Amino acid sequence: MGLPKRRCPNCGDTEQHFRRLHDREQVFALSQATVRVHRADLHKFRRCTREGCVRVQSYFNWRLGFDLPEEFRAPARPPV
Template sequence: MGLPKRRCPNCGDTEQHFRHLRGAERAFALAQTLVPVHRAELDKYRRCTREGCVRVQSYFNWRSGFDLPDEFRTPPQTAA
């Protein structure tokens, strides 16, 4: 079983794979939320894995989310 697919408003409202937040993404997400969030609640947030997307959203509610800053954006892969 692969990563879960969810609706991503940043990717043209298409179904995309989402993964758990990692390291600096988690730290930013804790600071980003307007309401204090317990670390356990943060586990319900996932990041879109599509190249260049910085969307973070709740696994259960795609409307509950935000964008990471550009420094989290994955640079495009170039052919050698």
């Protein structure tokens, strides 16, 4: 089974793959003030896997989400 595809408002409202949150992302999500993520609901949140995207949102409601800070953005790959 592959990663789920969901609507991502940060990626031009296109369908993108989302994955479960890693440890650091979970810690940030629990401390996020704008979207109150309760520990019991943490398993419902996913992160967009598109390169450069920092969107985290509920698996069930794409409107319930937030952006991770810049330090979570993957560094750009050098040209080959």
